[in-house]
Amino acid sequence: MFLHKIKLAGFKSFVDPTTIELPGNLVGVVGPNGCGKSNVADAVRWVMGETSAKHLRGGSMADVVFNGSTTRKPVGLASVEILIDNTEDNSTDKRLGGQYAAYDEISIKRRVSRDGQSVYSLNGRRCRRRDVTDVFLGTGLGSRSYAIIEQGMISRLVEARPEELREFLEEAAGVSKYKERRRETENRIHHTRENLHRLEDLRDELTRQLKHLSRQASLAEKYKVLKQEERLRRVELSGLHWRALGRQLSEKDREIRAQEETVAKQLAEQHRLESSLDSRRAEHAAAMNEFNDGYRAVLDAGAEIARGEEAVHNLRERAAQTEKRLTKEQEALKEARDHLKTEQEDIETLQGTLAEKEPALAESERIVTEAADAHAGAETAMQEWSLVWEAIGLRVAEAMRSVQAEEGRIEHLKERLANSSERYIRLQREQDKLDPRGLQQKLEELGAQLREQDTVRVAAESEHQDHGVIVGDLRQRIRALSETVNSARERSQEARGRLSSLTALQQEALGKGEGAVTDWLRRNGLIERPRLAEKLEVSAGWERTVENVLGAMLRAVCVDNLDVPVSMLAELQEGAVTFFQANGDTERIRTSSPPDGHETDHEAGDGTGNEASNQGGDQANDGTGDETGDETRSTRLVEKVSAPWPVDTLFSGVHAVHDLEEALARRSTLGRGESVVARTGEWLGRDWLRAHRGSDPTAGVLPREREIKGLSEVIDTLRTEIHDGEAAMEGAHRAREVAEEEQSRSQARIAEAKRIHATLESRLGEQRMRLDEAARRSRMIADELTELREQRQQARASLEEMQAGLGEQKADRDRLIGERDGEAAKRREYQERLTENRARWHKARDDSHRLAVEVASIRARHDSLVQARARDHDQVAGLEVRCEELRRALAETEDPLQKLDADLALHRTRRQELEVILQEARRRVEGLDMAVRDLDQKRHAIFGGIESGRAILEKMRIGRQETHVRGEAIEEQVAASGHVMAEVLDGLPKEAGAADWQHRIDTLEQQISRLGTVNLAAVEEHARQAERKGYLDSQHQDLMDALATLEEAIRDIDKETRNRFTDTYEKVNAQLGVLFPRLFGGGHAHLELTDSDPLNAGVTVMARPPGKRNSTIALLSGGEKALTAVALVFALFELNPAPFCLLDEVDAPLDDANVDRFRDLVKDMSGRVQFVIITHNKNTMEITNQLIGVTMSEPGVSRLVTVDVDSAIAMAEA
Template structure:
């Protein structure tokens, strides 16, 4: 891997984008002191990951960004990019496939530092890993800066071991070991944290276990209590159901009895009416008999009979009237009794209504008080919550005030320290020298005039450069575009040829072809071409024969007949016969062979045979029409490959691997022609590009010459500018810094006063917040007490409302019962009123009939009627007997009716009571059923728990006992069970994590041991090799003497390395007794010994030859030229002897004060130019 180019922009004094090409193996960087040569070394070190500003000769990392100079403003960004040639793939890993590798680092003024590899954003570690074990790195032996030679030779043994590790290539092992140790530390820390968490979790588990047991007991008791409640509700519901069933049965029986009694009553009433009608009829018959009795006698007899009849009728009417009056009295008594009963029920109704209204009023009152209790409860709850929020706010404010106080105290300390430091700095300021500055500026103006003239000439050439570069670029791009087209066409041709070759090989037929010595024989399609558009037609006709193999004679393959091929396959004889031109058109259609071009005679022979009689049709319709006229053996085929015979059609589809073989072959031929044409164009364009490149190179040489002259003229200008800048900046810095210090001290005093005030305010605020918190704690306790009282009052109010609602329901049932009973009595009274009306009417009619009889007027005629009466007396007596019998039956029926009515009333009362009890039982059932539903109880499961004979009193006792046990548990953490499960799951997870961490720790420790073993072996071998090379290299540089390396300990992993060197003729006991030059040569011997073992891709040397004399410098240069075969060297030097070995010199100048520029000179090209000029 070679370093091709260094690109700098905004890095230290390289403010403008600067490219430093490094084409050779030995490149020298030269220039006057202070021009920025060492900044190139710093740039390489910086881009390779250097993170210490001290090693980059700065105070902070932002010092690498251009800080301004003259009229230039400070930069905001610094970037350095290294371009490497990796065409030999020396880099391992994911970047090995890149022929060119770019490493870039960018730093913003705000502090953001970014690394890129080939334009991809990476970490600093990725850049370091890229060079691990190569000797290249921010602190590796591949970069030797000023003063580092003496540091290496005088370094501590432990520091020298780092160079040995880099030479051994174990720095990557060290990095892996360091990462592994960090991971072990992290793993141990994680394991310790997990162990601490597990111990704390075990304590928490014990506490949660106790709480969980109480919670489980509470849940068990609560479940038992709920179960007991549900059992009690089920028992009471069952009792209510049973009572309701019993009451329904009794109600049914009472209803049946009432219905039966009412039926008997209606029957008695009907019988009484029938007997009454019969009685009236009998009375009519008696009257008729008496009339006949009177008519049968004489007038005297008539009168006697009439008198007798009058007496009898009077007696009958009086008897009927007495009976009617008796019935009327009984009916009146029943009416009085019913009305009294109705009044009694109405009184009960009034009482029930009054009670219901009172209870409803109580319900309304209790309902009105409930929202008040709920509102009071919510207000108390909200008040407590507001107080807690206020308490949290005060705690937060107290925390803020405490943080402010601590911040103010810390800031006060910082301000005091800063003020003291500023006072010390102000005392150390240096006053400016105005006279020296004026002299330097006058001298600078003289050089500026000369520099402007050179710049004008350079600008004219620079203006011409972009045009020539554009022309050269366009010519190169045109040539590259043509080359790309050729490459694409060649790739396409290669792909098609590979596909054709694979088809020719016949993978599925390969073994059969090899066994029969047919492998590699030419296929039929390779020996012919067909016009475009007829490929499908030929493929459809030939099918598998298209891939047929040519043999000399068919008789030579006797083994073919004993072992058939595994697929359809054709073989043809390569014998010359008739040509394709022999076929003639038919019916205006051309034969298919007319479109085929054969490349040899054997193909023409077999195609003439296989395509004989095959003609092409323009369309399927034309083929369908002509097929009827086709002679036997003739075939028609279309462009699409559809084949027509006289009696059939075969449709073609690209279902064979041979499909497209002919079109691909034609495309291969066409691509070959295109490539040949493009190659001619490419040659012309490349010649044009070379001509333009030559013109561009000449212009660049002129520009380089002008720039060299400008740089030479500007060298003194830069020196003067630097001196002026230094003096000006020193004066400005002293003045500005003095004013700045005064301003800062004033600001610090103000800030100290402000922060002191803030500290006092924070203390006062803390005290005030503590008092407020104390008051809030008291108010919160009062609010909590009020909240508990409101909660208890709300519960009592809800219980009172439920009690009143139950009483109101009972009163409502009683009211409905009274209404029902009154309605029944009203119906009975209506019947009695109707009956009383009938009896009163009958009494009035009988009284009218009785008033018609006048016994005094008929007394005289009575004697006359006696004779007639005697004759009809028997008949009249009989009629009267019938009437009396009917009258007796009528009285009996009426008595039965009254008795039935007396029996119906108690039954109706019983039915009303039963209905009331049934409704109460139904409401009780609904109440407990609703409670069971709200509790989500499974009644079937509850019934299975019930024992025979279990009563509600036993369950009430059990509920009271369970309630006492729950109360005895005290405060219960119901979430403990869930928290315990979560904690147990976390414990299992932590146990698994601990086991994983222990296993990972063991794995990492095993890796550490393996790394140590491998590192120990590699370091041991490397130490021996480096020691041997060092012993050989030292005498070659010194011209004699001895040198060796020694370990300071027995364990090579921890032991340091001590350098023991004795130049020729010296017996020094310590390396520190050597001179500066001897130390430099010793250090170089050691470094180059490491290079021989593990050559770095490139090596940067910063004035390492400064302490060497000419003879030692020559030895040093010879060694560099020898090692340049494997390592690329870039050195900074003021020694002419060292400059002479450089293949390319890079000049660094500073024509513009504080701004470095680069001028590159190829030594070989310069010598050739000099020789031409001399000739």
């Protein structure tokens, strides 16, 4: 196989799509410096999987994408594709095997965008980078292989470390794939051992869980036994309730029958009362007619009496007035003669009286007129009512006669239809008994019940599925929680182990180990007092510096008062101990300003020294806090430390700087007793320096203390996490048990729904058969009924017309009776109004007449007095004449008055007789009315009793249905529990009672309650965990076997690698010994191993050019190094030739003589290896068959110019 084409697009300076054809085994790439020749080698290296931008002469992987020029914009994508000819007829005579052997051409392509993400494809299919590198394993090709020698690569190859040079030999030996397999095998061994550790922890944990689950399973079994007995007792209790409900059902049936008989009796009594009520109403109507006739006669007599009384009253009034006038005239005549002298005084008096009386007279006349009009109106209204009453009475009587006649005709017609009706009714009854509508309704009800059961079943199945999902989710959650808890336990165990180790180290470092001082502190009760290092908090990065300054003070025992240990020192026989008085402020110290008075960036934000120290520590961390200003600026070391009490005395005069250089600059400014310490650990005074290196018992005390505190917090957090996880697991277990029970219940509901569905389907089929039979019989009856219907059609039409007319007549009758009753109610109102208006009119008339007479008298007296003086004699004559006239008038009124009195007496006698008759008629009407009301009240009472009885009956039936439903529900519950009611009842003793059974159930519930929390899934969980334990044991054994197999594979790989590497090493060494003298014209070179073990030994190159002593290659000149590298590469090629090799200006450091030997060697080897040579040397260009020129006529953009050398020579010779 050989490199056939290179396609570039957007890669570095090759912005335009460019295809480089490589038809032969010797291809030269030439061009001026900076035109982009080396980008061809970079493209091949990059497409083979290079991931280091440094090896591609860039800062990042995005640098391989064309970044623009003065005339072109940057592009967003770079791609390189190489096409490899994989046929056997090419000069390299080498072919890829395996899965790529079937391909004559192999395409490898890589693309990258500006975000640096690469996409690989192999033969047009997207793949991984590893797939690309696997293609070239064992072929000598690769992104870092010896087949691509770029600028400077020769010197790096020669000066490579022995381990790096070994890689080239391994690639030549084809053991890179073995190393890759060994690395994978080692990873598998590592993972297998990790899995073994985890598996052993799981097995231990499962063993503990199995012990716990064994106890829970035993408790669960006992719970199940008690629960089963409880369920049986509950079923039996349901049976007892069902039997009691059966007795209640029988009792309710007897009560319902009794109530039905009572209602039937009340209905019969109602019919009897209605018949009596109709008779009484007819008698009442006749009596009412008689009463109305008598009442009209009494009213007529009363009217005659009123008229006679009024005529007598008027006549007597006139006679009285006439007599009064006569008396007055006579008196006036007498007085006129006697009182002529006093006439003037009387005139004046009468004038005043007239002034008072005349207005009153006018008002009285007006009142009389109004009263007369009201009386006339009331009398007219009364007369009109009487006429209306008579008319209504006649119409009611006529209507009742019409109704009776129509009813007689209807009864006659009904008798004519009796025979046909009897037959028709029998057929109709038979048809009604068939009840196709009821059957259809029942069929629809069964269909609805069937659909309802389908809905119930689907809902139950959905619920069962949902519970299954919930159970699965809960089981998965339990597994996840278990893994989380186990992981937390593993991390907690690791943290505890680490904490224990650190604590032991810290105890030893702080002098808390066993010894005389420890015993002395224990005896004096000071062993529990904290050490100073345990209370200090140091900014990150300054711990070692603070340790150097404090030294042994880190072990100081913190006490509240130094007088206490001083009094005990006499008891200390040997050893050294330090005490620190920690009785300062309880708040942490506050960071102060630097000595130069400048404010620092790390002043406390909340007023606590801890915050200041932490911020100062952050500043020290980034290494910029002391470099922002003057290089010699420093802070006090105490600012890097925080503690519960002041510790200024421990760091008095000690300043802190970033490094030794700053410390040296600061030294000259130190005062007496001052010193400066660098973050790197050096401590300087004006005339002294202390640098600490190596190990020290107290080294790392402060970081270790910080780690101990952190581990303690981590352990507490993990303990909480484990507790929460276990609680969550327990809750999940309980939820799973509930969900499983719900799942079981939903399964039972599904089975019950299916059973009911089958029953309903059977009943539905039977109902359809009954409906079909009823339809057939109904058609036969319908035919016969049609015949009868046609015979009765005419008679029924007449009957319907009569009944319709009767209904209208009854409606008219009832309407007229209602109108009559309404008019009767108006009678008292009209009578009272007439009487009241008559009395008011009579009173007003009398008052007005009296006042008029008085006024007339006064006026007459006044007139007579006025005229008295002028016609005294004429007045006397006139008075005599008037007196005579009055006497005659009075005599004329006596005869009419006697006649009127006689007529009035006769009318009064007649009215009394009529009133007696009317009273008798009224008593009869009232008696009949009371009888009707009594019968009607009884009818209403019996109707209310019937309605109440029916309500009671309906309530009884509802109660019976409720009892029946309760019994069916209990029976369904018993059936749902898998029992048969009859068998349950047969199994019960005769003396069994519900209270006794309830007591037994309560006892069982108490026994279950005493069991406490029961894990119902413990049995299943125990079996599952036991199965898992067995599975884990099997896995453990499998892992042990796999580990042994992998270790054996490692040994086989090492053996194969050792053999291949040794063989390759010897062959390359021998070939190097041949090629080196050829390239150098003499001399000697060989390879040496750095270790006796070939598996781990590095490789060095020893060279001796002609005329020089044997030495390492590092002592050679540049050209000698290049030739030595070429010799080594070609030696590798001779051993395992790569299909092609790219040489990037390898001949640059060689002189002409060495170039000639180099090109001769390349030309000889080109028969087996394809060479792509990037060169400036004309001698090297001469051996190439094809030259590819790279130009940059457009700034920043590379383009190709291809020249076929053989064709050019032939053209020149021609």
